[in-house]
Amino acid sequence: MNLDALITYTLTSTALLQPELLVAVGLMLILVTDLFLKKTVQKWISVLFFLVMGLALISLSRQSEVQAQVFSGMISIDGYSVFFKYLFVVSALLAGVMSLFSEELNQNRRRLGEYFIVMTGMVLGMMLMAGAANLLMMFVAIELVSLSSYILVSYLKDDKISNESGVKYIIYGSFSSGLMIYGISLIYGITGTLSLSEMNAVLQNPAATIDPVTLTIAVLLVLGGLGYKVAAAPFHFWAPDAYQGAPTPVAAFLSVAPKAAGFAMMLRFFKTVFFGSATQDGYVPLASLDWVSILAVISVLTMTIGNVTALWQQNVKRMLAYSSIAHAGYILMGVLLLSDSGIAAMMFYLAYYLIMNLGAFYVTMLLGDRVQSYELDDWRGLGFRAPVLAVPMVIFLASLIGIPGTVGFTGKFLLFVAVLQQGSLYFWLALIAVANSVVSAFYYFKVAKILFLKKSADPHAEPVTAPVPAVVLLFVFAVPTIVLGIWWSPLYNWAMASVRMITG
């Protein structure tokens, strides 16, 4: 390639990568502006953050029809990745607003400049994760997200628990990155390429002699890195500790956005590399690796461990952490189904999970800030002291269980239907998932029970309120949780249309 052609190619690629570019430029803009802002007006840096995210949304809306591979096949831009990029930007916006209402973040005249810089970097990393079509790009993007999350988790420097959870998170994270890059090196060694679609061509070639055990071990190692990002068993140990110590808006953000990014990447990896042939509603995987069974075992393990351990939790943030592990288990079922309806159900699940889980964390943050505790014992009778906050909490909890009338029911219904469509082979998987949902009702209801049915220890406790803008944001979470439960078809159809647009 001569120089002129190279420059033209790079410029065309760059133009197609407009949303990512906007976020990257925005990051530097926030960084430079933060240097010149006086400490008293320092909170206004968030305005710039919201502006950048808003522009990214506009830029994304112009990409709905694009289907391209840019930068020598490093990144795929298709409806599938655009769907996920919307999720990341929207959740960053919501988590950003949450941060403004958080007391732990705003006390002690803490600086928020770095907070928004790092969060912007994390959004960029996740957008690249959703599109990455090359193992090297996947690894760099995942590292960008991980590194940003380490900083955000340990952002409360004057808080010992936040420091501790940050360190734990870094140790687990580096370990799984190590596993992943080892797996990548093995895959590179046996296929001789880093590009996902070329890898598929090598594996499809009947002349290739690839040892199935080597391939399985390599894929398991890569799954170590991906499983860590989505908090799937047995790589979930970091989640409770990290969520408990992190500032609550960060915990909320971590529980939805990087998880969605991990699933987006996992699905693209399996669907592109181990794609055999397409059938009417789905596709047939390559015979050389039974990754469907591997994922099925991980899925069952994840949801069971998450739900059963959550039963014993006394700390609301830890309980929500185990609940998010359990939900990762359900979502994994969508990945392993090999059908369009399964993938669409997974995307739908991730989209509404974002709203209801952010909502649950948001109420937790508001109540926790006011009671100065996240222990369930201290929340007794809080429902009568703060009905405006506690009633939406019950809605979110009902949706997390999957009670009819909430979006949680619709999403689980769509997912289970997609599982059963794949035939009786998957019947036991659906059965375990339903049993798990029943188990989960116990601990979600426990919170509702403590809020409303237990007497407060101090009978003369003051009522608890929140500022009006904070309550308005609460409705931004609560209303879609109900409305999407009934009027779900537009979102689902959009997910379905995006699935059809996955390019290798």
Place this chain on the structure above:
Amino acid sequence: MEVAIFWLLAVIIIASAAATVFSKNIIYSAFSLLFSFLGVAGIYAMLSADFLAVTQIMVYVGGILTLILFGVMLTNRITMMSLKTDVFNFIPGLTIAAVMLAGLLYVIWVTGTWASDSPAAWDTTVETIGTLTITRFLLPFEVVAILLLIAVVGASFIARKDKQKIQS
């Protein structure tokens, strides 16, 4: 000849890595890490990866290890302290490690044909790497730049001394 050098390097790497882990004195650990890094650089050089070998020495030996040593030496009392190296969960840990070792050894043993590339004459790799960095791998290269920027911002934020005290 080549085989002899390889085994010599391998013994140096493994022995000094073991010394790093098992030594009770942190200074000994840090210095044995030095030999481990140098040995790996030697392996890279044997594989004709000259750029990687030089980078390994510059970054790990010249940068990271020196920093570790400075950190150790400037931290008072740490030289006198005996490290607490208790072993927790000995049996499960050993089992997992053994299974992983067996799996990886099996992989190396069974896979006879690794994808390989053997050009007629080995040339310096610096130019190729440089060209690839600004052509095929341009985007990852730029993303790594942002990754480092975030790392610098985060590190300076966490390392900065604030006025308020840490509450327990």
